[in-house]
Amino acid sequence: MSKKVDFDDFTGNYNELLRESTQFFSSSEEYFAKYKIGLVRGQINKPVKRILEYGCGIGRNIRYLQEAFPGSEIVGTDISEASLSIAASENPGVLFEKECADTDVGVFDLIFVAGVFHHIPPSDRVAASKLLEKRLTNDGVLYVFEHNPYNPVTRKIVNNCPYDADAVLLKPSELLGLFERAEMVASGQGYCLFIPPKFSWLAPLEKYLEWLPLGGQYWVKATRKSI
Numbered sequence: 001m002s003k004k005v006d007f008d009d010f011t012g013n014y015n016e017l018l019r020e021s022t023q024f025f026s027s028s029e030e031y032f033a034k035y036k037i038g039l040v041r042g043q044i045n046k047p048v049k050r051i052l053e054y055g056c057g058i059g060r061n062i063r064y065l066q067e068a069f070p071g072s073e074i075v076g077t078d079i080s081e082a083s084l085s086i087a088a089s090e091n092p093g094v095l096f097e098k099e100c101a102d103t104d105v106g107v108f109d110l111i112f113v114a115g116v117f118h119h120i121p122p123s124d125r126v127a128a129s130k131l132l133e134k135r136l137t138n139d140g141v142l143y144v145f146e147h148n149p150y151n152p153v154t155r156k157i158v159n160n161c162p163y164d165a166d167a168v169l170l171k172p173s174e175l176l177g178l179f180e181r182a183e184m185v186a187s188g189q190g191y192c193l194f195i196p197p198k199f200s201w202l203a204p205l206e207k208y209l210e211w212l213p214l215g216g217q218y219w220v221k222a223t224r225k226s227i
């Protein structure tokens with residue numbers, strides 16, 4: 001496996017790199033953020049007091065989480081200090097914390113994780129899953145979005161993206177196995193992001209395609225086993 005990517009080295013041109021590497025699929029990084037949070041929002045029908053974005057990077061999702069869950073307290077964490085300082089400067093009033101061995105941010109009703117697990121070395125993924133399980137309230141829910149390794153366009157984008165140099169993509173079954181080992185129960189999953197943003201008027205059709213392993217990404221949701 002290649003050396004772990006340090007996102008501190010990419011913060012300045014992160015959105016630009018994303019735009020370049022996904023130009024086949026999208027010209028707008030906002031589209032992906034809004035799409036994922038819209039999907040989560042549409043599935044949650046109970047009050048959400050606290051939300052964690054684990055691996056929040058430069059905070060691209062935070063604004064949309066705030067819009068979708070007004071009144072919720074939002075916390076972002078990441079291992080990249082440079083990313084967190086950009087996130088903090090662009091999202092005043094939101095707490096951002098560096099992930100390290102003794103990070104204590106409490107428990108959350110919703111944990112949102114997008115595009116992070118493929119950057120975590122496979123040997124560390126069970127520990128990361130256990131950490132997330134510990135941070136869920138008893139009826140909290142975890143959503144993880146990941147690149148779909150079955151989609152050849154996704155694989156091409158990942159192969160050409162400098163900050164994906166350390167990426168080891170996971171199949172949904174691998175993510176489900178991690179959750180199982182972390183005492184969580186998967187309560188839903190689906191493939192998503194089939195339709196490029198320029199055809200976004202067709203996006204409502206995506207819910208009928210969730211079973212088809214050709215989406216650009218997929219999502220899995222899980223809760224604690226002890227409920």
Ligand SMILES: C[S@@+](CC[C@H](N)C(=O)[O-])C[C@H]1O[C@@H](n2cnc3c(N)ncnc32)[C@H](O)[C@@H]1O
Nearest residue numbers: 007055056057060078079080099114115116119
């Ligand atoms: C591709 S970026 C995604 C950022 C953000 N979630 C988004 O959707 O824009 C991946 C992020 O995961 C972070 N990351 C990698 N390993 C991590 C870990 N073990 N714990 C927390 N964050 C991690 C990286 O520093 C980077 O900011």
